[in-house]
Amino acid sequence: MEYKVLTDQDIQFFQNLIGKENVLLLDLEKYSADATENLEFYPDVVLKPNSVEEISKIVAFCNENLLPITPRGAGTGLAGGALPIKGGVVLSVENLNQIIQIDEKNFQVIVEAGVINYVLQEALSEKNLFFPPDPSSWQSSLIGGNISTNAGGPKAVKYGVTSNYVLNLEVVLPNGEIIWTGANTLKNSTGLNLTQLFVGSEGTLGIITKAVLKVIPKPEKDISILVPFYDLEEACEAVSAIFHAGVNPSALEFLEQRAIDAATEFLFADANSSFEKNSEIQAHLLIALDEKIEIDLQKLVEVVSKFHIGEILFAENETEKARIWLIRRRVAEIVKINGYTIEEDTVVPRANLGKLVKKIHQMADENDFKVVCYGHAGDGNLHIRINHPEFKNSYNVPEIQLILAQLFQIVKNLGGTISGEHGIGLIQKPFLPIVFSKANLELQKTIKKTIDPRNIMNPGKIY
Numbered sequence: 406m407e408y409k410v411l412t413d414q415d416i417q418f419f420q421n422l423i424g425k426e427n428v429l430l431l432d433l434e435k436y437s438a439d440a441t442e443n444l445e446f447y448p449d450v451v452l453k454p455n456s457v458e459e460i461s462k463i464v465a466f467c468n469e470n471l472l473p474i475t476p477r478g479a480g481t482g483l484a485g486g487a488l489p490i491k492g493g494v495v496l497s498v499e500n501l502n503q504i505i506q507i508d509e510k511n512f513q514v515i516v517e518a519g520v521i522n523y524v525l526q527e528a529l530s531e532k533n534l535f536f537p538p539d540p541s542s543w544q545s546s547l548i549g550g551n552i553s554t555n556a557g558g559p560k561a562v563k564y565g566v567t568s569n570y571v572l573n574l575e576v577v578l579p580n581g582e583i584i585w586t587g588a589n590t591l592k593n594s595t596g597l598n599l600t601q602l603f604v605g606s607e608g609t610l611g612i613i614t615k616a617v618l619k620v621i622p623k624p625e626k627d628i629s630i631l632v633p634f635y636d637l638e639e640a641c642e643a644v645s646a647i648f649h650a651g652v653n654p655s656a657l658e659f660l661e662q663r664a665i666d667a668a669t670e671f672l673f674a675d676a677n678s679s680f681e682k683n684s685e686i687q688a689h690l691l692i693a694l695d696e697k698i699e700i701d702l703q704k705l706v707e708v709v710s711k712f713h714i715g716e717i718l719f720a721e722n723e724t725e726k727a728r729i730w731l732i733r734r735r736v737a738e739i740v741k742i743n744g745y746t747i748e749e750d751t752v753v754p755r756a757n758l759g760k761l762v763k764k765i766h767q768m769a770d771e772n773d774f775k776v777v778c779y780g781h782a783g784d785g786n787l788h789i790r791i792n793h794p795e796f797k798n799s800y801n802v803p804e805i806q807l808i809l810a811q812l813f814q815i816v817k818n819l820g821g822t823i824s825g826e827h828g829i830g831l832i833q834k835p836f837l838p839i840v841f842s843k844a845n846l847e848l849q850k851t852i853k854k855t856i857d858p859r860n861i862m863n864p865g866k867i868y
Contacts, residue, residue: 409471411449427453436495439480439487442798448489455500457614465581476608478550481542485831486607490865518549535623537564541734549613555605557826559656562783568604575615579857589617608863610856624695629726633686633715640688641759644782650708652701656693657783664779668732671739745790746797753821755785786825813839829867
């Protein structure tokens with residue numbers, strides 16, 4: 406597809422529509438990158454509309470004039486989904502930042518796409534309500550981006566991912582039309598499930614502008630437990646054992662020691678980091694409980710004590726919990742600073758986590774790179790960070806592409822897939838044939854072509 410070059414007349418149209426202050430032509434560094442590797446692609450213009458009506462007119466204009474659009478939230482994505490690789494228009498939803506209604510009686514909230522996850526959490530907490538999806542980027546990531554990538558987070562193991570809480574979406578289609586995808590009801594068997602089609606579509610089918618989300622009562626109490634393991638594979642084996650014992654954790658995270666060391670040194674250089682200082686420790690499990698705490702805690706301690714572990718830390722006060730979870734939430738950012746710039750978002754059945762970790766380290770030894778692993782062990786979602794001595798990106802680097810193809814084949818053989826919550830975006834799309842049949846991929850492409858025949862919506866992503 407050959408797209409039109411942006412003209413002065415196009416810029417004038419955008420300025421007349423949304424105001425000169427919301428049409429950015431200079432200092433676009435912020436919008437040229439996201440959290441993916443070390444990649445930069447500059448747009449021709451950044452638009453920051455204030456309403457769905459303005460977005461509708463922008464999209465209709467771009468569709469008519471063959472201008473590519475890259476929808477953008479906060480730019481915290483890790484698969485290159487917000488990178489404007491075709492130039493053109495970056496359309497930011499950051500100005501659509503209103504919590505429209507918190508419906509306490511029906512346990513629902515209506516929000517615009519630019520609402521920050523953390524801001525929503527705080528507003529709900531005041532009413533003793535809770536929106537479980539809380540990715541590590543929750544203090545900056547936007548709800549629209551969370552929906553577009555079907556974000557998860559630590560609490561997904563018990564409460565599910567974003568798709569489990571989306572009831573209805575307002576979407577601007579590639580021709581500029583505005584639709585609602587479903588209904589504000591807990592059950593809906595009326596036609597095709599368009600709501601879930603747009604969840605996880607990464608801006609390739611349209612622009613999400615509002616969402617009706619299900620919320621639940623906020624847990625009254627919670628506790629976090631930190632368990633150090635002397636063996637990586639034992640830490641992974643303990644995950645399944647915890648569930649077999651009937652424990653239902655609200656979070657169950659795996660942190661390899663190398664990741665912990667980097668994070669604690671960065672965050673608490675001279676302070677007590679809460680993690681056991683022992684060079685023989687290889688990994689920790691960070692576990693949260695928020696129901697039947699006394700019963701589950703007893704079972705949990707009995708289970709993990711059967712493994713070769715260090716001293717268990719019980720974090721009950723808010724300060725101690727905050728310190729531990731700060732390490733977990735910022736570990737990706739910190740290991741990237743330390744040279745682990747290539748991140749993969751694999752997911753396997755949790756009983757196979759130990760096999761995956763073992764094979765990953767074997768690959769690293771055989772290919773002379775460093776690797777560190779962490780992630781949502783409770784649902785088998787392991788984040789793998791690679792520090793290669795020569796290459797810092799995977800995108801368009803044949804040597805790294807070969808390594809990743811080998812990794813993803815291992816994941817497939819273990820019953821898994823190549824992304825649990827980050828999406829496909831730009832950097833994962835070459836590997837889709839590993840996990841999807843040709844017929845499956847063709848069906849997905851047909852849906853994309855039907856909804857977006859001129860391919861203006863986030864072109865070059867997923868397919």
